[in-house]
Structure formats: C-alpha cells, structure tokens
Amino acid sequence: MKKALNELKRHALTAISYMLPLVVASGLLIAVGNLMGGEVIEDYTQPFTIASSLTSLGVMGMGLLPPFISGYIAYSIAERPGIAPGFLMGLIANALGAGFLGGMIGGYLVGYFVLWMRKTWKVPKWAEGLMPMMIIPTVSSIVVGLFMFFVVGIPITWLTDQLINFLESLDESSRVVYGFIFGVLGHIDYGGPISKVPNLFADGLLLEGVLGPEAIKVIGGIVPPVGITFGWLFSKIVNKRIYTRVEEDAIKVAFPMGLTMITEGVIPIAMNDLLRTLLATGMGTGVAGAINFYFQNGSPVPSGGVFVIPAMTKPLVAVSALLAGSIVTGIILVLIKKRITDEEYESLQNQEEEETDLSGFSIEG
C-alpha cells in the first residue's frame, strides 16, 4: 500500500519537475507584463503593446499547466507513449474547468491505461510499428477521454469550486490559523518531498485565480535561510556563539540562495541540529504565512524569491511577513541553540550522521 502511494507520488513529482520552469517563466511574464500595464489580449487583429504581449504569453503558459502535468504524469508511468494522450487529457481538464486536479487525474488514468495496453495487447508482427504510433495514442485517448468528459470532469469541477469558495469564505481568525499551518507545512523539510504537497496545492489554486497560498509559499521559502542568517547576526549581538566556522560559511552561501527561494541551502546547517532548527524555522514560516494570509497578500508568481515581491498584490505585507518570520526564527535560534565553545567552533569535522533506518532498501538484480 505504502509502495503504491510512493509510486503515485513519484509520478506527480516527475511531472512537477518538468512543470516548474514553465510555471516560473509564465508567472514572471505575467508579473512583468502587469507591472508595465499589460492586459490579456482579446483580439489579435487590433494593435497591441509589448506589455500586453508579455502578459498574454504568461497567461497562455499558465493554460499549458494542466496538459503539462497530465502529459508528464502519463510519461512517468508509461514512458513515451503516454505523452500524447496525456497532453490531450490535460486539455480536457482545461475545457471542463477542472484545471490542475483534473489534469493530474487525467494523467494517472491515461498513463496506467497506456501501460496496461503496452503490457497486454498483442498485435501481429506487421502491426507492431502501429502500436506506439497509432493504436495506443488513439485508443487510449478515446477511452480515457470519454471517461474524462462524462464521468471525471463533473465531480472535480465541483470539488474545485467548493475548495475555492471555502478559501474565499474564511474569516480573519481562521485565515491566521490556516496561514500558519500552511506556512509551517510548506517548508518543514526545506524544499524536500513533504513540502512539495502543499506547494502543489498552491500551484493548483494559482491556476484557479486564488493567489493567497502562493504568497505564503514564496515568502515561506525565503524565511528559513534569512531567519538563520538573522539568528547568526543576533548571536553576534548578544555574544552567544551558536554556529561553527563551517556553518558560518554555509550560511554565507545559504543566504543569497535563500533570497531566490532556494531553501535547500539551509539543509547542511539544519542537519547538525535538526530539531532546534526545525522548531525555529517552522515558527518563522508559520508566522510569515499567518501574516500573509491575514492581510490577504497574493502572489501571481509561484517562484523566484524576493524578485517577485514587487509583483505581489501587497508587497508591503510580503516584506513585513518576511521580516517578521525571519526575526522570529532568528530569536528562537539564539534562545534555544547551545553555546559553541572555541574548540567546537574551529573543528572542521562535520558531525556524525544520524542513525537512519535503511532496512526498507535492498539491492536488486
């Protein structure tokens, strides 16, 4: 059961990894276009501006998301023959208003259908060339496509609408709670597989025009590295050394990486003192999330770090959330981390690896 779930997750992650550059480019195009006063072009026979063409291209790119996610999930499951029918299922999801979620489901359905065809359908030798070229893409598109149109689309469109209504109807106090939870979950493993789930959720909502979770995600991705840097600076001020020389060097790398929303730079630092660091950064991202969500800041761009703050709906809220979250992280770190002695400070030796259970992995073949 767990293995099957891991498989499903692996396919989603594969699709996300192909999708990320598309989302970032499209989001930034929209942001830059909007800042320059661009609008989505409705009629291409009339003259239009450079700004409007950027905005329009970004919006087109966003529309490509469901086909992308569907196509690459199907690719991950069934390899090349999955791509074409996968993209088609994504287009159906677009047409039905089932968006991102619809694209994911379409990708899984058609991916496994194609895989099943590849494994079980036997054709005469002369027709083997036709299998990947004609039979698989056509048959799978018809079968899964009709299923998408008449069965899957309706409940998913309904679910998507319910979710959006729910998020839009949240009152102030529940926004603080949900913002906090989302902020914590989104960065609990510094960009690793756990945080990909809430982030996927945020990307899906962005496609439906709900920008709030995306802002929590972007700011939350910057808080841990900036917060740890703050912690280091605060520790100098209060004269309590909490980082070794090796860690200080890592912080100098993690900080600029963090500004561009690559949270992973903090991993080598966090690893040495995982629980305390997690507590501190978790509180920080939670506070930042709560501030963002409470004041209803939204981000039209899913990635890019501080460079997308000007494109957010409330840039001042974003900056305040970032600073508040980072200060919280920094203060907690100074308070709870152990003081480092001179000897430990100079030691170049990384700490020993933590005991990890590897019994679930075995050598095959």
Added chain:
Amino acid sequence: MKLVAVVACTSGIAHTYIAKEKLIKAAEKKGHSIKVETQGTIGTEGKLTKKDIEEADLVIMATDIQTTGNERFDNKKKIKIATSIAVKASEQLIEKIENEILS
C-alpha cells in the same frame, strides 16, 4: 568497489547536487571509487559511459522522480533510494552496500 550513481530530485536544482556531494564524500572516505550522474533541471551532467556502467559493481539510484536511460542498468545490481537518504545517510548507505556485496 566501483560504484556508479544516478541522482535526480524534484526541483532539480539543489537536493540533486547536495546528494551527489554526500555520495562522493562517503564513498571516498570508505575507499571506493564512485561516479555520479545528475539529472537536474539543467539536463544530464556527468553522464555515465558504457564503460563506467560495465565496470561498476553496483548502481545507486538516488531518485525522487522518473529518470531517463534506466534501461542502461537492466542487468546491473542496483539499490533504489530517495535523494533525502543520500543527503542524510550516505555513509551508512555505503556501509550497508559493503556488508551485502562483499559478504
């Protein structure tokens, strides 16, 4: 031992390369040679040659996503893990491999 590895994480910009460093460090500390191929967002780097794969005693697949070229390892011994394991416990992983292959 001669080891080869393929590493790929979801975003393909950070974990992949941290895992690569950890694997190399751990293998070299234990006196093994290792070559690591990364399949990041930028594309494949340090591609394993046919010779690398033929000579290798084991393939480590530290991948969170579907990677390309897996058919190259069809007849090889391999161990599949998540990149997070390589980041967290490369040395223990190498020890485990030592125990199972050399015994």
